[in-house]
């Protein structure tokens with residue numbers, strides 16, 4: 001058997017009950033197209049095949065695992081295993097639409113992957129639902145509400161475009177090799193109508209990065225970095241600059257990003 005690679009976040013899920021529970025979230029049928037990120041040794045892949053989706057793509061970065069999977073699933077004509085880096089494919093998208101995406105994500109790049117899905121230039125996007133597993137701590141940050149210590153960039157970005165649902169935690173004992181921490185499964189559905197129309201998502205990225213750069217401090221300093229001497233912006237938004245970033249609601253970040261974007265018109 002192949003030796004798991006740490007740098008590719010290879011912890012394979014071996015608990016069949018949990019695998020079944022994850023698959024169920026997607027409500028698969030023969031009309032669906034599925035994308036799996038990081039199929040690994042094919043534990044989830046096998047169960048997805050059994051649901052007989054119309055089309056099934058799996059993207060695996062590890063060459064050896066890709067070869068292994070191609071042999072293991074040689075008889076499945078609907079499944080296409082591609083040796084590539086998911087980070088390079090998200091923006092491009094796929095020829096299909098309304099894709100159901102599964103991923104027991106490699107931990108070291110899980111937030112990077114999620115953020116790429118959020119910041120797609122085309123919206124509504126090419127996917128219908130993302131069913132992702134994260135380290136529990138990361139999932140806690142994603143679902144965090146304002147005024148908690150987990151609240152930050154990640155929850156602000158996610159809530160802008162995605163409907164987030166927490167499903168269940170998974171013990172580290174369900175994996176081989178066993179990671180140091182537990183995991184959590186979340187799913188995300190794209191919001192069709194976004195309440196805050198930020199034309200270029202990169203401005204929301206900059207705004208959240210700047211305002212959260214100093215969690216413990218009042219936002220006034222970082223706010224002037226964004227708007228120079230323009231103090232009327234805070235007034236327009238009815239924003240008290242003596243607050244810490246974690247005290248602000250999601251909505252105000254989106255409003256700030258819309259104002260910030262206007263500077264570049």
Ligand code: SAH
Pocket residue numbers: 008009010011012013014037038039040041042043044059060061062065084085086087103104105106109
């Ligand atoms: N889904 C499998 C494996 C999860 S481990 C299971 O649950 O058992 C994460 C997998 O993602 C590994 O197979 C790893 O090789 C793969 N991977 C890591 N980085 C990747 C990337 N950038 N693009 C695609 N796959 C990646």
